[in-house]
Amino acid sequence: MPKIKHPVRTPHIDMTPMVDLFSVLLIFLLLTASFRPQEATVITSPGSISEKTAQDKDIMTIIIGKDGKIFYNIDNGKDSTKHTRADVLVEMGKRYNIIFSKKEISDFGKLASFGMPMADFRKWLNATDSKVKEKLQTGIPMDSIDNQLGYWVRYSRLANPNAEVAIKGDGDAEYTVVKKVMDLLQDNKVNKFNLVTTLEKQEIALKDIPK
Amino acid sequence: MAELIVEEKGKKGGKRRPKKQSTRIDMTPMVDLMCLLITFFMLTTAFSKSKVMVITMPDKDQPNQPKTPQSEISAFRTLNILLTDKDVVFYYVGSDKKPLTPFTKTDFSKDGVRKVLLEKNKDLFTKIYEYRDKRITGKLVVADTTADNEIKKMKREDKAGPIVLIKADKNAKYKDIVNIIDEMAICNIASYAVVDISPLELDMIKNAPK
Numbered sequence: 001m002p003k004i005k006h007p008v009r010t011p012h013i014d015m016t017p018m019v020d021l022f023s024v025l026l027i028f029l030l031l032t033a034s035f036r037p038q039e040a041t042v043i044t045s046p047g048s049i050s051e052k053t054a055q056d057k058d059i060m061t062i063i064i065g066k067d068g069k070i071f072y073n074i075d076n077g078k079d080s081t082k083h084t085r086a087d088v089l090v091e092m093g094k095r096y097n098i099i100f101s102k103k104e105i106s107d108f109g110k111l112a113s114f115g116m117p118m119a120d121f122r123k124w125l126n127a128t129d130s131k132v133k134e135k136l137q138t139g140i141p142m143d144s145i146d147n148q149l150g151y152w153v154r155y156s157r158l159a160n161p162n163a164e165v166a167i168k169g170d171g172d173a174e175y176t177v178v179k180k181v182m183d184l185l186q187d188n189k190v191n192k193f194n195l196v197t198t199l200e201k202q203e204i205a206l207k208d209i210p211k
Numbered sequence: 212m213a214e215l216i217v218e219e220k221g222k223k224g225g226k227r228r229p230k231k232q233s234t235r236i237d238m239t240p241m242v243d244l245m246c247l248l249i250t251f252f253m254l255t256t257a258f259s260k261s262k263v264m265v266i267t268m269p270d271k272d273q274p275n276q277p278k279t280p281q282s283e284i285s286a287f288r289t290l291n292i293l294l295t296d297k298d299v300v301f302y303y304v305g306s307d308k309k310p311l312t313p314f315t316k317t318d319f320s321k322d323g324v325r326k327v328l329l330e331k332n333k334d335l336f337t338k339i340y341e342y343r344d345k346r347i348t349g350k351l352v353v354a355d356t357t358a359d360n361e362i363k364k365m366k367r368e369d370k371a372g373p374i375v376l377i378k379a380d381k382n383a384k385y386k387d388i389v390n391i392i393d394e395m396a397i398c399n400i401a402s403y404a405v406v407d408i409s410p411l412e413l414d415m416i417k418n419a420p421k
C-alpha cells in the first residue's frame with residue numbers, strides 16, 4: 001500500500017480573534033487618549049497624599065516656573081461647541097488693542113500653555129521655529145501696573161464660569177510669587193484652588209501619636 | 212511566519228485549470244504594529260493624570276464682618292507654624308504679641324512637625340483613624356460619600372483640636388507650603404488657614420537660636 005502523501009505545509013495559527021481584540025483595544029485607546037500639546041515649561045510638582053485626580057476639562061491652570069515665570073493655560077471646556085480659548089483671546093485683544101486674524105485665533109485654540117506679555121503674543125502665534133517660540137516665553141506680567149494675568153483670569157471666568165483654578169507650581173518656586181498669584185485670584189473672587197501635586201504615600205498609624 | 216504561500220507550478224498540456232491561490236492574508240505585520248500602538252497609548256494615558264490638593268482660602272474683602280475676638284481658650288488652641296528656608300519649621304502657641312509657649316524649631320521629618328500636630332490633635336485623629344480602620348477591616352460598610360461626610364462632620368464638631376495658622380516668610384518655597392498643607396491632611400487637622408506673617412514673627416525668626 002502506498003503511503004498517503006501529506007502536503008507539506010507550515011503550521012498555521014489563526015490570528016483573526018487576536019486582531020479583532022487588538023482593533024477594539026486600539027480604537028478605544030485612540031478615542032480616550034487626549035492629545036496633549038507641548039507645555040511651555042517643565043514643572044516638578046511637589047508630592048502630597050491627595051488622591052483626587054485633576055479634572056481635565058473646565059480648568060484654568062496657572063503654572064509657576066522654578067524661576068518665577070508665570071504661564072497660563074485654559075481649556076476649551078466640556079461643551080465642544082464653545083470656543084472658550086478663542087473668546088478669551090479676542091477679549092484680551094480688545095483690551096490691549098491687538099487685532100488677531102482668524103487663523104491666529106483658531107491656531108490658539110489648539111495650543112496649550114503660554115507665558116508672554118501681550119505685546120509679543122502675535123509674534124509667538126506666528127513663530128514656526130520652536131526655539132524662537134521658547135525664547136518669547138518670558139512669563140506673563142502680573143504687577144500692579146501691568147496686571148495681564150489678572151485680565152486673563154477675569155476674561156476666562158467670564159467666558160467659562162464653571163472653570164476651576166489649578167495652580168501648578170514648581171516645588172522650588174518662591175512662596176512670594178505663589179502668594180502674589182493667590183492674592184490676585186482672591187481679588188477675582190476665586191477662593192478655591194487646586195494645587196497640582198504628585199502622589200506620595202505616607203504611612204501613619206495610631207502608635208505615631210506621642211504619649 | 213504564519214504561512215508560506217506555495218504556488219502551483221503551471222503544468223504544460225492537458226486541461227488548463229485556473230490558478231489556485233490562497234486567500235489568506237499574512238497578518239503578522241499588522242499585529243506587530245497594533246501591539247506597538249496599544250502599548251504606546253496605554254502608557255501615555257495611564258501616566259498623564261496628575262493629582263490635586265484642594266485648599267479653600269477665606270474670603271478677603273469682607274470689611275463689615277467683625278473679627279472673632281481672641282479669647283483665652285482660642286489663643287491656647289492657636290498653633291502658629293512659621294515656614295522659612297531650608298526645610299526649617301518654627302512653631303509656637305498663642306498670638307504673636309503674647310506667645311504661650313517658647314518659639315521652637317523643628318523640621319518636616321516624621322518626628323518633626325507631625326509629632327507636634329498629632330499630639331495637639333490626638334482626639335480627632337484617633338476618632339477619624341478608628342472610623343477609617345473600621346471601614347478598611349469591613350466592620351462598617353458605608354459608601355465613600357457617606358464616609359467623607361461623616362469625617363467632615365467629625366471635623367466640624369471638633370472643639371479641642373488646634374487651630375493652625377500657617378505663615379511663610381519670603382525665603383519659603385512653594386513645596387514647603389504644599390508639604391505643610393499635606394501634613395494637615397495627614398494629621399486630620401480640622402481647621403487651618405494660610406495667613407500673612409506679621410513683623411513680630413519675622414523678628415522671631417531672625418532672633419531664633421540657630
